[in-house]
Amino acid sequence: MIQFNEVGVVYPNGFRALKGISLEIPKGQFVVVVGLSGAGKSTLIRTINNLVVPSSGEVLINGRSITKAKGRELRAMRTPIGMIFQTFNLVKRSTVLRNVLSGRLGQANPALSLLGIFSEADIALAHDCLRRVGIPDKAFVRADALSGGQQQRVGIARALAQDPEIMLADEPVASLDPPTSHAVMSDLKRISREDGITTLVNLHFIDMARDYADRIIGMRGGEVVFDGTPAEATNRVFEEIYGRPIDKERDLRGAA
Numbered sequence: 001m002i003q004f005n006e007v008g009v010v011y012p013n014g015f016r017a018l019k020g021i022s023l024e025i026p027k028g029q030f031v032v033v034v035g036l037s038g039a040g041k042s043t044l045i046r047t048i049n050n051l052v053v054p055s056s057g058e059v060l061i062n063g064r065s066i067t068k069a070k071g072r073e074l075r076a077m078r079t080p081i082g083m084i085f086q087t088f089n090l091v092k093r094s095t096v097l098r099n100v101l102s103g104r105l106g107q108a109n110p111a112l113s114l115l116g117i118f119s120e121a122d123i124a125l126a127h128d129c130l131r132r133v134g135i136p137d138k139a140f141v142r143a144d145a146l147s148g149g150q151q152q153r154v155g156i157a158r159a160l161a162q163d164p165e166i167m168l169a170d171e172p173v174a175s176l177d178p179p180t181s182h183a184v185m186s187d188l189k190r191i192s193r194e195d196g197i198t199t200l201v202n203l204h205f206i207d208m209a210r211d212y213a214d215r216i217i218g219m220r221g222g223e224v225v226f227d228g229t230p231a232e233a234t235n236r237v238f239e240e241i242y243g244r245p246i247d248k249e250r251d252l253r254g255a256a
């Protein structure tokens, strides 16, 4: 369970990116956060692993404040939180397997992993993660030799190798074409379901939010302006979140 208690973020330039957000996200829920660019979606999900430190309020994970955690405790609380990025953030010249194994760094023996030595169990787990995202045959290929969709699958496998309780995905499909976007979202949803992983995904596209979310959170100007099911998120609701009419070209990514 993730709890946001009156979370506010003011960036050093004085910009108020989040204005007193309070939310409860139960274990295993697949949440899609929507809103225009600048609405505060990335800021919101980054407060969950304390990559962005709230200026007021706090985020609790299973009742413990990650906002107030420091040093070793903060590292331990981050270990079961996987993150997936728009631009994949892979080490391009490394193999796919090495990239996935980097997800084990939080749990592995620090001295050995610094030398690039992982246990048999970690290596077996990394192969299994690649199998689960449908690219078991790519383990020994260089990451930059893969297509965008395959690179994002490596990103998901790396997060999965952390054995996460929570996955945060910041615009995971923004760099992908529509069919690949749906394939990647399907993988993410299936894995979240199978493992009971609480997942928050920032998305720009309305149809994908409706297709995959258990719950949609709409943000505008650093505030939550909608919180409900996909069925409740009508076109009218989206127009309120976006502050403008829906534009098919910009806001829809085609049927699954």
Ligand SMILES: Nc1ncnc2c1ncn2[C@@H]1O[C@H](COP(=O)(O)OP(=O)(O)OP(=O)(O)O)[C@@H](O)[C@H]1O
Pocket (backbone or CB within 6 Å): 011, 012, 013, 015, 017, 035, 036, 037, 038, 039, 040, 041, 042, 043, 044, 202
């Ligand atoms: N480090 C920073 N310093 C100052 N302002 C920032 C910083 N990071 C983000 N912002 C501002 O905070 C607001 C919210 O940013 P955020 O990235 O959370 O929005 P977003 O909804 O995720 O948008 P996008 O879809 O473009 O990523 C934006 O107006 C942004 O310019």
